[in-house]
Amino acid sequence: MRRVAPLLDDVVIPRSPIELGAERTLFASTTLTATGSSQFASACLGCPDQPCARFTEVELARETSVESPYTPDPAVCPTYAISRGVGGTMMVDADNCLGCGLCVVRCPVGAVYLDPYSAAAHVERPSDDHYERVTMTLDEFDALRIALAEGMAAETVPFADAGRLSRQMLRAAPMVEGAAGQRVLRLLTRNTFLLSGAARLKNVGDNNAAAELLVDAGDDLLVVEVEPSTDVPDAVRRVLAGCAIVIARLGANRDGVAAAVVVPRLPNVRVEYYRVAQNVYDRLGIAVYGVPLALLLLGIRAGGGDLARMLRHFCYTDGSVDTDAVVDIFGDVGDPAVVGLAPPK
Amino acid sequence: MLVLPEAQRSPVTLGVTGACCLRCPDEPCMRFSTVESGGGNTIQVCPVDAIHDARQHAGPVISDSCVRCGLCVVRCPVGALALSHTGGVTVTPPNAGLTAPAGDESVFIENLAAQRANVDWEDGEWAALAMRLSEAAVGLRQDAFYPLVAHLFTAAGHPAWRPARGDTNNRVDLILVDDEDSLPVEVKSRVESAVINVKSVQQALENHVVMDQRDFAATNSDSSTLVVGYEYPPARSDVTELIEDIATAFGVNVGLISLVDLYNLALRVQLAGDSGSRTVLRELRGRLS
Numbered sequence: 170m171r172r173v174a175p176l177l178d179d180v181v182i183p184r185s186p187i188e189l190g191a192e193r194t195l196f197a198s199t200t201l202t203a204t205g206s207s208q209f210a211s212a213c214l215g216c217p218d219q220p221c222a223r224f225t226e227v228e229l230a231r232e233t234s235v236e237s238p239y240t241p242d243p244a245v246c247p248t249y250a251i252s253r254g255v256g257g258t259m260m261v262d263a264d265n266c267l268g269c270g271l272c273v274v275r276c277p278v279g280a281v282y283l284d285p286y287s288a289a290a291h292v293e294r295p296s297d298d299h300y301e302r303v304t305m306t307l308d309e310f311d312a313l314r315i316a317l318a319e320g321m322a323a324e325t326v327p328f329a330d331a332g333r334l335s336r337q338m339l340r341a342a343p344m345v346e347g348a349a350g351q352r353v354l355r356l357l358t359r360n361t362f363l364l365s366g367a368a369r370l371k372n373v374g375d376n377n378a379a380a381e382l383l384v385d386a387g388d389d390l391l392v393v394e395v396e397p398s399t400d401v402p403d404a405v406r407r408v409l410a411g412c413a414i415v416i417a418r419l420g421a422n423r424d425g426v427a428a429a430v431v432v433p434r435l436p437n438v439r440v441e442y443y444r445v446a447q448n449v450y451d452r453l454g455i456a457v458y459g460v461p462l463a464l465l466l467l468g469i470r471a472g473g474g475d476l477a478r479m480l481r482h483f484c485y486t487d488g489s490v491d492t493d494a495v496v497d498i499f500g501d502v503g504d505p506a507v508v509g510l511a512p513p514k
Numbered sequence: 515m516l517v518l519p520e521a522q523r524s525p526v527t528l529g530v531t532g533a534c535c536l537r538c539p540d541e542p543c544m545r546f547s548t549v550e551s552g553g554g555n556t557i558q559v560c561p562v563d564a565i566h567d568a569r570q571h572a573g574p575v576i577s578d579s580c581v582r583c584g585l586c587v588v589r590c591p592v593g594a595l596a597l598s599h600t601g602g603v604t605v606t607p608p609n610a611g612l613t614a615p616a617g618d619e620s621v622f623i624e625n626l627a628a629q630r631a632n633v634d635w636e637d638g639e640w641a642a643l644a645m646r647l648s649e650a651a652v653g654l655r656q657d658a659f660y661p662l663v664a665h666l667f668t669a670a671g672h673p674a675w676r677p678a679r680g681d682t683n684n685r686v687d688l689i690l691v692d693d694e695d696s697l698p699v700e701v702k703s704r705v706e707s708a709v710i711n712v713k714s715v716q717q718a719l720e721n722h723v724v725m726d727q728r729d730f731a732a733t734n735s736d737s738s739t740l741v742v743g744y745e746y747p748p749a750r751s752d753v754t755e756l757i758e759d760i761a762t763a764f765g766v767n768v769g770l771i772s773l774v775d776l777y778n779l780a781l782r783v784q785l786a787g788d789s790g791s792r793t794v795l796r797e798l799r800g801r802l803s
Contacts, residue, residue, distance in 0.1 A: 406719065407716060410712070412763065414756070417760075448723050452727055453723060
């Protein structure tokens with residue numbers, strides 16, 4: 170019926186420092202140093218490499234094309250809402266912010282947070298009361314940032330927060346739906362998987378005949394399609410073609426290939442989609458998991474790494490959801506159907 | 515004693531010619547026989563229901579909704595129906611001297627079959643005829659194109675069933691019904707897609723999975739799943755590569771049939787008495803020709 174992966178022991182937000190390229194010195198001489206804050210580890214340092222806004226070339230190198238070379242979009246933010254502002258620190262365009270939290274978990278010093286009420290991202294700006302403007306070399310900046318990052322490493326975050334997830338859904342769902350949402354949902358999905366060093370991503374072959382993403386999740390390959398509309402049966406067909414390509418051209422073992430269809434909200438359990446997915450599993454042995462936006466949001470909060478395993482843990486191909494497993498992983502997030510983790514009743 | 519007119523080939527009428535309507539008892543221009551229809555209810559020939567009963571009239575009457583597919587013309591055993599270059603289907607009305615006798619239909623039908631087999635087709639004429647007929651279907655929308663494809667399959671010896679619209683359990687466009695080995699067919703009109711595309715191949719794979727797992731027709735897991743479209747994709751294309759990938763990955767064959775090739779299959783059965791081999795369809799992977 171489904172495959173089961175081990176449970177996560179703890180949900181930890183990774184705060185590993187990100188290497189600065191030696192050639193990037195643009196803002197290094199005008200950065201700011203923290204002198205202490207009770208709420209935040211640091212205000213925005215105006216990092217020269219902007220980890221909250223851009224993936225590095227090393228990170229993006231995991232995303233390669235099998236057939237044709239192409240330049241991956243380095244953007245972290247699916248709506249390009251975070252950018253460098255006046256004074257060298259980062260700022261968020263709240264109107265376009267999805268509230269997904271990608272920039273939050275990417276900030277190495279905890280200077281970006283989601284507003285508890287609107288779920289929009291905010292950057293903690295330096296104030297003269299608490300921060301001091303200093304001039305330092307790139308090496309000194311690097312050392313400072315690592316020190317700040319280590320100070321907040323392995324912070325365990327409680328996930329039992331149904332309110333936060335609901336507010337995130339309210340903000341994000343309308344922005345990833347329909348034809349206009351396709352590109353946003355695609356980038357959100359890619360970046361959620363890219364967040365984890367464990368996931369290797371590929372753009373498979375030709376756009377017409379291939380899945381959107383290929384995630385190498387340890388023993389298994391996960392072929393991922395993104396479907397912003399409610400016409401999910403089409404997505405099953407597409408993702409199945411992607412699986413065929415992965416098996417035939419990349420030599421993947423059929424038993425180790427699974428598929429995921431990312432949707433804003435899971436369709437009602439009575440729709441044809443689930444029956445087709447079940448037929449596909451029974452005939453071809455390919456499990457097709459429906460991945461709702463809410464799961465991506467929780468996955469981002471958990472650092473993205475184990476999303477591929479997570480969805481396998483509680484999503485059934487017939488659309489039902491193992492509520493106990495949801496609670497085990499994320500804590501009490503409320504009724505899975507209400508927050509969008511399960512199909513509507 | 516019934517005297518049948520002598521058969522002649524005619525590129526203009528697409529069949530034998532020189533006859534008037536014989537008012538055949540089995541009305542081959544209007545419906546397939548019980549055997550041709552797969553044993554159940556007889557299937558009508560005209561995809562748009564444009565040909566009507568001759569009994570009350572002086573021969574069959576063709577309405578304005580005719581799409582010039584030529585099916586009734588090639589079905590007429592004596593060439594009383596003709597497809598002109600300029601207009602639609604014309605009917606040579608019956609006359610008193612030539613009517614089908616009552617009571618001895620089997621002999622009459624046998625004679626018609628012999629008559630049909632006497633027509634001497636030359637090489638290349640099949641292709642030209644199939645091409646000409648398929649060109650008439652270039653602008654057909656789904657509501658005419660899908661039944662045309664269904665009736666061409668039936669004419670080619672593969673009775674086709676069209677599931678009711680809105681049947682979510684069975685969304686396959688066509689099923690070539692068989693007691694053991696029914697084949698699903700995905701249909702794409704030229705209005706939907708100029709050539710058979712990746713989407714139709716994806717749909718064909720799903721058709722195979724759904725047919726195999728659900729109980730609405732007897733199937734064989736090794737048999738092909740078919741796509742009929744107006745034209746084939748280029749020989750080296752995403753479509754052909756995907757078909758190979760699907761065969762390698764899942765052992766499922768996706769077969770493609772262009773409308774011209776489907777006409778060829780149907781014409782051989784209708785005009786030359788071929789029996790319509792199922793093996794070709796059952797094992798088809800990629801293009802038929």
